[in-house]
Structure formats: structure tokens, C-alpha cells
Amino acid sequence: MDLGRLSTDALASFAVFADHLNFTRAAGELHISQPALHVKVRKLSEAVGRPLYTRHGRRLALTPAGERVARFARDLDARMTSFLAEMDGTAASRAPALAAGEGAYLYLLGDAVHPGVRLINGDRARTLAAVRTGRADVGVAVLDVLPADVETELLASYPQALVMPDDHPLAALPRLALCDLAGAALVVPPPAGPHRVTLERALRAAEVPWSLAVEAEGWPLMLHFVALRIGVAVVNGCVPPPPGLTAREIIDLPAVPYYALHLPGRADDPLVTGLLSAVRTAVRSTPCISRYPSTSTPRPRPSGTS
Structure with missing residues (x-):
């Protein structure tokens, strides 16, 4: 590692890039060109001697080394801000x-x-x-x-629960088991998300057949589709059902x-x-x-x- 090549400007620029994980948006915030930001990050990576980010399709992610460099850059900026405030006779502060x-x-x-x-x-x-x-x-x-x-x-740990219209037959039960979902049309998140993966794995292990009603991103949209009677949905127990919908705990799904x-x-x-x-x-x-x-x-x- 060539510490002499570490640039405070490159560190500050990398911290902004780490916030966005997008060269276009980071360069816009820094008011520099995208190629210029690429050069700063590349030179910083060469100085550290390790790659600072990886690319997964169109998605960028920091490597462990990139996380450490971003943390160091922010620590350095905080110390500089505190030093300048001290020199100016003021108190340095920031919002949590x-x-x-x-x-x-x-x-x-x-x-x-x-x-x-x-x-x-x-x-x-x-x-x-x-x-x-x-x-x-x-x-x-x-x-x-x-x-x-x-x-x-x-x-906190919350049970998983089935949300359905108030007049749904399963709403008459105080608690449910996975077998009660047999044949249900489910509103679920898109594939590969942790909630979808866990739910599908549990249904498959319990040999419970189900059908896809619609895929929806986020609890509010899932609840909206349930309210429209497109299907029922499994949600975390901290998600309150809106008026017209009822939630029942599913006892054999993990908290x-x-x-x-x-x-x-x-x-x-x-x-x-x-x-x-x-x-x-x-x-x-x-x-x-x-x-x-x-x-x-x-x-x-x-x-x-x-």
C-alpha cells in the first residue's frame, strides 16, 4: 500500500460515491465529470492495493476494503470539521x-x-x-x-401473519397454520427478496400448494392489492392491517x-x-x-x- 498516494480529495470523493454507489449521481453532487470521478476512484484503489467496489450486473457494491476506506474518509472529514471548528472557536455538531x-x-x-x-x-x-x-x-x-x-x-421479533379481507373464511380463526394456505392466491414480493425466499421455502417444505396472485414491492402495495381482493398476503407482524382487512398469525412460520x-x-x-x-x-x-x-x-x- 502506497500511503503517500492517498489523496484527501480522492477520499472525500470516494465517500460521496459510497453514498450513492452510482458514478453519475456522485459526480453530479461533486460537480465533476463522471470520467474524472472514475479516475479518482481508480487511483485510490491503486493506492490501497485492493478493489474498492464490485459490479453485479448494473448494481455496484462496496468491497470490505471499500467499506473501510469510506469509513476512514468520513472519520477524516469529521476530524477536520472538528479541528476547523475548534480553531474558529465554535462547536462542531452534526445530526445523527x-x-x-x-x-x-x-x-x-x-x-x-x-x-x-x-x-x-x-x-x-x-x-x-x-x-x-x-x-x-x-x-x-x-x-x-x-x-x-x-x-x-x-x-423485537414479530410473528408472520396472513392479511385478508374481514369477510374471508380464514378470518374466523384466531391463528393459522401453513396448511390453511393451501390453494391460496398470494400477493408476494418479487423473486429473490428475503421475504419471498423464506415464504416459498416454508410452503414447499410443508407441501402447501399456492398460486401467484400478483408480485408487489413493499408492504403498502401488497396491502392495497389485498384490499382490492386480488389475493391474500403474508406480512411481518409489525404491519397493521388497514380498515377492512384482518391479520392472523401463522404459527409455523419463523418470527x-x-x-x-x-x-x-x-x-x-x-x-x-x-x-x-x-x-x-x-x-x-x-x-x-x-x-x-x-x-x-x-x-x-x-x-x-x-
Whole structure:
């Protein structure tokens, strides 16, 4: 590694690129040409001696080395900002940054989301990357495997539940099993997403036949299609059914664990502790599907419903 070739300008530019993972948008924010940004990143990669990003089709992702370089670049910028503020006789400050996905923001985080917090929206991979690179102080995500390079705290585990119209035959049951979904037309996320993969694997293992009603991205659109009676949907238990729809826990699907995550060594950082406190409070006030009372009178389990 040739440390003498590390450029503070290239580091700052790479931090912006790491935010976007898109050369066009990053170059626009930096007010430089896209080829110029490519040169900066390439030279920085040569100085470090490792590739800083990989390309998967049209999608870019940081390598572990790229995450470390982005984190170093942000740390350097923060130290420079603090130094200049000290020299100027002022106090350096910044807003805490929270990273999470659409579902967490809509149904889980509540009052933790306010104008004093800088919000970063992304899927699980982008949330992890935001924390690893220092872009986010705290992330909230569903984790099936706990990463070794970040600190994690279990916030809550929610059952998975079937959402259906109030007058659906299965709504008469207080809880459901996978076998009750036999023959159901399901509203599901697009293929390869973690929720879709887990659900399909469970249905296949239980030998439960089902049909595709429609693919929809995100809980709100899935619930919209259920309200239109296009099909029924399996959602996380923190997603409340809107008026006209009912949710019932599916007892033999695994619970969905939401974790807060931050970089090691930042447990005493006020930016982290303040966000964690707000996130914990918000999660504690989130209703759970299994706590919703059954509004229908239980009756014998129906057969052949869809």
C-alpha cells in the first residue's frame, strides 16, 4: 500500500460515491465529470492495493476494503470539521444518521423519525453498508445471520401473519397454520427478496400448494392489492392491517427479528446512544399482530379456502 498516494480529495470523493454507489449521481453532487470521478476512484484503489467496489450486473457494491476506506474518509472529514471548528472557536455538531428500510420506517420506528435525524432509506444490504462505512450511526434491519463486524441489539421479533379481507373464511380463526394456505392466491414480493425466499421455502417444505396472485414491492402495495381482493398476503407482524382487512398469525412460520446495529466501539458515542434510545422507545410502542383481538367468532377450521 502506497500511503503517500492517498489523496484527501480522492477520499472525500470516494465517500460521496459510497453514498450513492452510482458514478453519475456522485459526480453530479461533486460537480465533476463522471470520467474524472472514475479516475479518482481508480487511483485510490491503486493506492490501497485492493478493489474498492464490485459490479453485479448494473448494481455496484462496496468491497470490505471499500467499506473501510469510506469509513476512514468520513472519520477524516469529521476530524477536520472538528479541528476547523475548534480553531474558529465554535462547536462542531452534526445530526445523527439512521438507516433502515421502508417497512421499518413506516411501521416500526415511529417517533424516532423526526427532522433532527438524518434518514437513509435502503434495503438490508444498503443499511448494513451505511453502518459499515460510517454513513449511518445506527441501522435497523431484519437479520437472519448476525454480522461479526458490527454490534447488534435485538429490538423485537414479530410473528408472520396472513392479511385478508374481514369477510374471508380464514378470518374466523384466531391463528393459522401453513396448511390453511393451501390453494391460496398470494400477493408476494418479487423473486429473490428475503421475504419471498423464506415464504416459498416454508410452503414447499410443508407441501402447501399456492398460486401467484400478483408480485408487489413493499408492504403498502401488497396491502392495497389485498384490499382490492386480488389475493391474500403474508406480512411481518409489525404491519397493521388497514380498515377492512384482518391479520392472523401463522404459527409455523419463523418470527421476524429486527435488530439495531452500529459500529463496534461506538456504544458510548452520544450520537449512537441517543438514536438507540429513541429507536427502543419507538419499537416498544409498536403493536404486534398477535396482540390484535379477533373480531370474528372462532368456528371449525374451514377446508379448501383460498
